[in-house]
Amino acid sequence: xxxxxxxxxxxxxxxxxxxxLTLAAASVCPRALxxxxxxxxxxxxxxTDLHYADKPPAGSRHYRESLAKLDxxxxxxxxxxxxxxxxxxxxxxxxxxxxxEQTYLKTINQKFSKICSNRHYVLGNHCVDTLKxxxxxxxxxxxxxxxxxxxxxxxxIVLDACFRSDGVAYERKNFHWTDxxxxxxELKWLQEDLKANEKPVIVLAHxxxxxxxNHGVKNNREVRSLLESSGxxxxxxxxxxxxxxxxxxxxxxYCTLVAMVEGMxxxxxxxxxxxxxxxxxxxxxxxxxxxxxxLT
Numbered sequence: 353x354x355x356x357x358x359x360x361x362x363x364x365x366x367x368x369x370x371x372x373l374t375l376a377a378a379s380v381c382p383r384a385l386x387x388x389x390x391x392x393x394x395x396x397x398x399x400t401d402l403h404y405a406d407k408p409p410a411g412s413r414h415y416r417e418s419l420a421k422l423d424x425x426x427x428x429x430x431x432x433x434x435x436x437x438x439x440x441x442x443x444x445x446x447x448x449x450x451x452x453e454q455t456y457l458k459t460i461n462q463k464f465s466k467i468c469s470n471r472h473y474v475l476g477n478h479c480v481d482t483l484k485x486x487x488x489x490x491x492x493x494x495x496x497x498x499x500x501x502x503x504x505x506x507x508x509i510v511l512d513a514c515f516r517s518d519g520v521a522y523e524r525k526n527f528h529w530t531d532x533x534x535x536x537x538e539l540k541w542l543q544e545d546l547k548a549n550e551k552p553v554i555v556l557a558h559x560x561x562x563x564x565x566n567h568g569v570k571n572n573r574e575v576r577s578l579l580e581s582s583g584x585x586x587x588x589x590x591x592x593x594x595x596x597x598x599x600x601x602x603x604x605x606y607c608t609l610v611a612m613v614e615g616m617x618x619x620x621x622x623x624x625x626x627x628x629x630x631x632x633x634x635x636x637x638x639x640x641x642x643x644x645x646x647l648t
Contacts, residue, residue: 394504396626397429397468398636400440400558400591401611403478404460405447413613414620415445419463421612425623426467428639432625436503437468440591440609441476441558443492453482457491465492472501475512476558476592477522477529484523485514498538500545506628507551507584512538513559513569530566532559534575542575546582554626555579555588562606567593579604586634589626596643610641 402422405415429437443460447453465471473479475497479488485497497512513532514522534542546553555561561572561579569575579585580602587605594611610622622641628634 394436394506394628395432395434396436396438397425397434398438398440398589398609398624398626399425399612400609401442401476401594401613402439402460403442403445403611403613405445405456406459407445409616412615413445414616415613417616418460418613421618421621421623422460422463424618424621425612425639426463428623429467429625434468434625435470437464437471438556438589439464439471439473440556440589441474442478442591442611442613443473443476445478445613446481448482450482450487454487454491457483457488461492472508472510472556474510474556474558474591475514477514477527477532480514480522481525485512485521498541500549502551504628505551507549507553509542509545509553509555511542511555511557511575513557517570532569533571534569539571539574539578543578546578546584549582549584551584553579553582553585555585557588557590559592560590560606560608561588562590562597562599562601562608563593576601576604589636596638596641607636610638610643615641 402418403413403415404418407415409415444453444456447456473492473494475485475488489495489497498510500507500509511534513534515533515535516527516531517533519535520526559569560567561569561575564572585604587607589607589609591609591611593608594614595608596610597608599606609624612622614620620641621639624636624638624642626634626636
């Protein structure tokens with residue numbers, strides 16, 4: 353974990369007075385979920401970078417195995433009775449034709465959509481490699497690519513960074529994956545959404561907002577400035593770089609989750625459950641390859 357700003361979280365004193373923000377990971381049966389000490393009022397399943405495709409493995413990416421890995425995640429989500437399910441981008445991998453990519457999407461979403469009726473899809477660059485955004489969204493039954501929603505006293509913001517530097521939306525192989533941006537229209541919407549909200553905020557993204565390398569959103573400093581100035585943002589959960597990582601910038605926790613597609617077999621699976629209890633304590637419990645973390 354890297355801490356870039358030692359200042360206390362902006363505007364979260366009331367929220368954190370009676371609880372702690374805890375990021376922890378465990379194996380298939382985490383104590384945080386089965387013990388009597390922590391009784392969540394809200395449980396959210398988190399998955400990222402499934403990259404499902406009906407094609408042979410490429411390097412460490414085993415595309416077809418995401419089906420079985422998702423089944424394993426679904427069993428845990430059902431066991432712990434999640435009330436919200438979030439996919440943090442790259443649900444499918446790239447295809448050469450629209451028809452083939454739509455087949456990938458239909459196959460994986462048949463399983464994903466059965467896990468939880470209250471579900472949310474964050475757009476990843478591979479989701480719109482060949483498809484247009486409206487085609488992907490129609491395929492999963494979601495109206496918008498960026499929006500917000502409230503759940504059990506928390507405000508969740510879903511971001512879409514699948515835009516080129518010139519503001520053109522990703523589609524039909526018209527982009528390079530390193531050119532990810534939050535366009536001015538979305539920035540204005542984000543600022544207004546944060547201003548109108550008084551609840552604790554959790555942000556859901558695909559491309560990373562905490563790094564300036566190829567995996568980062570190019571104008572991430574501008575995005576982070578809006579998040580910090582709101583005074584309500586607790587954490588950002590993101591994917592894209594396929595690795596476990598955690599940074600604290602401006603008092604906000606940027607937690608990058610491991611990709612499900614990486615590695616052969618269920619032992620190389622990776623997914624999480626985000627739990628929030630009645631006292632306002634937050635725990636992220638990871639399964640399989642999700643690295644153990646704890647932050648108080």
